[in-house]
Amino acid sequence: MARAFELNSNEWELVTDASIIYRKNSIVEKAIGLMGEIQRAMEGQAITKDFPFPGKCLQYGAKISRGERYLALPYVILDYPRLFKGEAIFAFRTMFWWGQYFSITLLLAGEIKDRFTPGLLNMQQFLADEGFYICIHESPWHHHFESSNYRKISEVPAEAWGELIMASRFIKLAQPYGLGDWGKMLDFTVHAYAALLTRLDDSQRIIESVPDPVE
Incomplete structure (x- = not known):
């Protein structure tokens, strides 16, 4: 019986081929470069100058992070x-997840969400219409698109939308x-970012411009 630490034939093939790791590292570095280009393109959008960002969103600048084990797979964010x-969060996140997909998310929490x-x-x-999903999990820190975490907004009944929000x-x-x-x-992310924040800003302004009813 093979011991738990023994390598099988497929694992031997991998462990003796250093080029696999070199190629993996090259891909991750290119993903980091892509994130940098996306950030610069987003920074140049008109909505970045016009949107009423809370706090010091823009002053904190961009943060690109990488890891090896989100659900056992490498990622760049x-x-x-x-x-x-604290509980107050405003974050637009772009993610590359090895072997899975890219994703973009807008996270609003706490008083900012309110x-x-x-x-x-x-x-x-x-x-x-834009094909967005909404998180239905109790935690915002899961990024997969399984049904336990996200629901397609086009499948949410109109009467349930308000309660969900x-x-x-x-x-x-x-x-x-x-x-x-x-x-x-780059193009997809910038489009989604600009369209989402522009619509959110417009929708918020319309609501705020409606006068309170006279009692």
Whole structure:
């Protein structure tokens, strides 16, 4: 009986081939480079100058991080714009996940989520048309698109949308993209970022411009 630490034939083939790791490292470095290009393109968008970001989202700058074991697979993450201040969170995240997909997410939590709730309540049709998903998990720190974590917004009944927005202390909107879209991710991410924040800003302004009813 083989002992637990013994290598099988496939593992022997891998462990004796250093080029696999060199190629993997090259891909991760290119993913980091892609994130840098995405950040610079987002920074140049008009909405980045016009959107009423809470706190010091833009002053904190971009953060690119990498890891080896999100569900056992390597990843690269860009957070920009970003604000993590206790329970108050505003973060636009772009993620490359090895062997799986790219994803973009907008996470609003705590008092920041409360601030933008009126605008979000009026955005379901827009988000559905754009192909967004909404997180239904109790934690915002899962990134996979299994049914336990995300639900396609086009499949959420209109009468349930308000409850879904109001019930949680955070809202996480997301879109997945195939790895085959690598060469298009800059354009896809910038489009989603600009469209999402522009619509959120417009929706919020409309709500805030409506006068309170006269008693």
